[in-house]
Amino acid sequence: MEVLGPSDGAAPDVDAILGEVRERIRRKRESGVYGPEVDAALRLPLPGGRPLFVEELGDPLPALRSAIDERVEYDPRSRRPLVGPFVTFARRTVIGLVRWWLAAVLERQERIERLVFRALIDLRERPNPGFDERLRRLETEWSRYRRDTVAADLHSVYFQARFGGDEPVIRAQSERFLESFRGRKRVLDVGSGRGTFLELMRENGIGAYGVDVDERMVSEARSRGLEVFAGDALAHLRALDDRTIDGLYARHLAEHILPGELVALLREGRRVLAPGSPVVFLTPNPRTLTVGAHTFWLDPGHVRPIPPDLFRFYLEVEGYEAVELVTFAPSEERRLDENVDGPMRENVRYLNEVLFGDRDYAVIGRTPFAVRA
């Protein structure tokens, strides 16, 4: 069995064994062998009295409530031979004599316990004005900060009208990846926008659906008869079961989210994608200076540009295979005239490339075919 590791006489590999153990449990959960009855057995409290005190300490408030109401039992009878009845008699006498003194002490103790219990409950449940106010202020400030960072209030139809992408251009870009998605049943377009990519998929008989945060975009896409859900991309991926989609496409999404969110999205993607599914991410190319230094920042919703090498690294680290960078034709506008002679020609060509090179790039890859153990 492979959980053994190399047979060099070393101790068994605990991590490998626990990995195998957890896999077995998962399979039994799935098949229903490890069902609710077994769960109930594993959680059955120790019968015949209160739970063990060490367990009560884990959730003290309910335990405290029942402990306060518990009666104290004491059996003064002695079972010793011969002297037993005398001991019993002596104990009963002493108890009788100190009864009222004990009652007074216990009464005070009882009062203290109830007060402490009430105080604890109050501390937990009663609103704390100063603290709540600070918390509310922090939450407001934080959400305002998040909104302001991306100028969320500006995201409007006016903005889309002035700076939004040109649909034929988007379509031409998407067509580059048509072959990768050919024959797929359930491709997800995250940040699907007006649905240009989804329409392309529909025309080619590829099953696809989209997710977008912008309600207006969602309703426009739906009006074209496309399947689009409103919501956050990462939250949507997290809600999906393992291996339920077989392709992932995201155009101009990565630059709108934090690096950590992008990594989380890639990680979730690995989980929800079936083995061998293609992924395509398109994003502005900061290597082209007019993009990186200028047009990228035309959208206040852009968080940070992602250099191609970094994006490729993200995919590789997250376990995608056959990761490649794909570039597009450079834009033809405002190019410097390359019809010069001599060494200047090379310089101008280089300058053209750096200044007016391709505006977008794509990083593509796929999930591994075989699931690694």
Next chain:
Amino acid sequence: MTVPKAWRFGGPPTAVHQFHPVLSPADAMSSHVFALRARLREWGYESNAYAVEAKAGAPEVLPYRRLFRTLRPTDLLLLHFSIGHEVFDQLAKLPARKALVYHNVTPPEFFTGLNDHAAVHARLGLRQLAGLVQNVDLAIGVSEFDTNDLREIGFPNTATVPILVDWSVYDAAPDESVLASMSSRRPRILFVGRISPNKRQDDLIRMLAYYRACIDPNAQLYLVGSYRDQPQYHARLIALRDSLDLGSAVFMTGSVTTAALVAYYRRASVFCSLSEHEGFGIPLLEAMYLKLPVVAYDAAAVGETLDGGGLLLPRKDLAEAAETCALVAEDAQVRERMVASGQRRVGAFATDAVARRTRTELGL
């Protein structure tokens, strides 16, 4: 770190005596005391074992009161400490050299609400321990875990010396009737230790419910150990066993002879501990010595005692514990390697080596 260096004033001690409140013929604590006494006598020291209560069958135990008359200032008294007792306060004042041998005190929280008597003594033990700081010359922990406690409490001179186990005892022939009662082939999970809430035998019973439902309906659980000290917990374990309908699958043997103990180790498939507090954990070593693979939840000194000799469970998950036991029980290769690493580990506790170390640390 230690005071001895041949005990600076007046050379090594003239006699080495030991005290523990209760000494009985079978438990691990007492066996340690008797094994050490035999060694001390071998080295030429006068050595006796004293107790407040000597259970029937404990070999030549003297009443502790005699110490007040006979102990000389140059004698060494080893105070074995595992639970509080009024007598420790008196013994602490004796004009002699004193060394504390700390076997750890089970935290009182385990007994609260279940056994008030034990809880009171555990609490007393923790208080007394702090009081002993001023009164002993040397404090020995039987594991690093225990020695750390001693340092935290404030003992200035500490050392770690493991428990002295006379392994030859376990080479005895196993009890035939026990062997015969366990002759059929089926998974048997064994745990050895007093029935006590800190050892969480209740979790073992719940784990067996999983084992029988999800792995093998023929599996059995053997809980070997005395239940006399914890009648309430024992009664509730039986109630738990019955409400899980495991009456015919869980065996609580009570205390047993060494021959029977060896038989249980020999016939079991795996030793499983879900104990939440152990100051040392001799049964873990016994299992390794008798070639039984050990699966144990990592709590208190358990990890240190196992030290790679068995499988350590990092978290208390009963389903995981059961599956781990099953994997070990069914896979001959894993088993073989666990037995081998167990044997290697138990080698570190060879009687002679531990005895030599004891001798050095005590400056004898």
